[in-house]
Amino acid sequence: MSLPAFVEPPTKETRDNARRCLEATRDSVNQLTTKINAAEATLAQIVRESQYAISQLQTERTALENQVSKTMAYLSPIRLLPLELLREIFLWMFEDHPCSAWILAAVCTSWRRLALRIPVIWSKIRLLTTQHASADTIRLWLERSGDTTPLDIEIFLRVASSKASEALSHRARRTPSLLTPITPPWNNLAFGSHHISAHYVVAPPPGPPASSVPIVMPPSPSSHNDSWGAPAGGSSTQERPANAVSRVSMHWGHIAFFYLVEQMHRWERFVFRFDKQFTSMGALKSINGEAPLLKEFEVSSIEAAFFAEWPWLPNANSSSSVVLPKLRTLTLQHTPFKWSSPMLRGLHTLNLRGLPTSHLPLDRLLHILSNNPELQSVSLHFQGVLPAILPLTNLTLPHVTSLALGGHYLLTQLLESLVLPVLDSLTLDIEARDAIEDIISSLLTRSNRPPIQHLSIAYGVAANAATFYYGPGGLVISWTALLAELPHLKTLTIGGTSLEPLLTALGSPEDDPNQHQNLAWACPTLEVLGLRSCHAHTEGVTKLVQMIEARNPHNNGTAQSVNGVTPLRLARLELYECTNLGEDVMKWLHSRIGDVVCVDPAADSRTSLTHGYL
Incomplete structure (x- = not known):
């Protein structure tokens, strides 16, 4: 239109x-x-x-x-598998992954029925949790493990806030070392790390997960009526009011240890670690009774808490009847114990870190060792030690291969009383007042010069060199003399000493003014060298380069042979807060050594060179 x-x-x-x-x-x-x-x-x-x-x-x-x-x-071909073979597969999975039962039981109804009929795959409790999570996860685990299966228990309780935990993890990862520290299983623990998450059931926190790492989530405490008759997944903590969460945190320890102590007769291994004091910590007092299967026991705290003497198993009187016939490994860190407790007898591995308020006389520490003639590994750390009440006598421990002492300077007197004929590893983080080389030399002489392969002095994570006083002579007066007595040494880690004398002693014998005749390589089998807070003068970097040049020649060549002895090449070098090396020196070190770890003392930032720059 x-x-x-x-x-x-x-x-x-x-x-x-x-x-x-x-x-x-x-x-x-x-x-x-x-x-x-x-x-x-x-x-x-x-x-x-x-x-x-x-x-x-x-x-x-x-x-x-x-x-x-x-x-x-x-x-599917797997349907043709007899249940006996499928059961064996479940057992193989359990050997490599202790928490696999939770996953296997969630595949299908038939697998769940089979998994619940195999108590042994529920016998290893690996739980990373908080006091705000439900303790029913432990109850379920114990119920599914049956009535007679021995229990292997590891529970890590994270009490600190998330920020504190992240800082703790950062500190633990910042300075890795091949050397076993004073507290081997605890100092390297990083809550929420890949290692923990991969092998532990992680209790859901009262909020969204902080990490994207795949984890095994435990059952939710809110529901026990899913289609399989087990707790439904997910975290109910987010829906609980704040006062309910507070009540859970107040009683977590009492509930968890009620379930655990009821099964104490089945404990074969018990490890409980926590990062700081928690509200229901008094529940540890319930650890009492007979444990005829127990082989390893540990209760450890990162924080040095101040406890009274609890009436629990490590505080038992010497006349008490304690049934622990198989106990061989004991670790107590920042938890109370009595030096005369029957629990501290007949051990093979002993790891004690005393409370700051604990001040034991030296003779009582020696008494603890004398009650364990079959000891193979000893780790003692005490900030407070009193002089001996009774005279100290020499104590021979014929099976000890690893000894670690840390803390009060009087512990050097304890070291002077020991005879260790098969010692392989020696770790000393003692607040020594004088040079320590004479003490080590005397130990070697008394012990008929055992072939020590690992030596660490003032190198522990807690052993900040600034807290140690070694007098004007330094940590060791003559490194040449000391290292000459350690021809089998493979790992040497030192903290708080002067850099130049040590590097001179480890370098070419011709460059060492202390070797006038009968030249010989110091520690010809040395493979790992770690240095922490070692002060250096103007020639520190030069001495380091000369030492590496002598031991690790260019193009993977062999070092100069002296009197028929050719030293091995260094495989790893650790330098923490020693001296500024410079990018050119770092690149040169990387060309000579396969694994170099360096922390700049100024920036306090880690530079790791392993197959390239990071």
């Missing part, structure tokens, strides 16, 4: 024509709108019918696909 021409200026006739045209146009618009609405309604009906038909077809396809899946599952 063509529009009429509007003449300017408008006249009465043209205005009448425009009104008639407007009316006709409006009628046409209404007619077209009616037709469009009718067409759209017809199309919508067609779409609805088509969508319904498609939905019906999709439903039929889903049903057929489910049938296909069920049929394929029925035809």
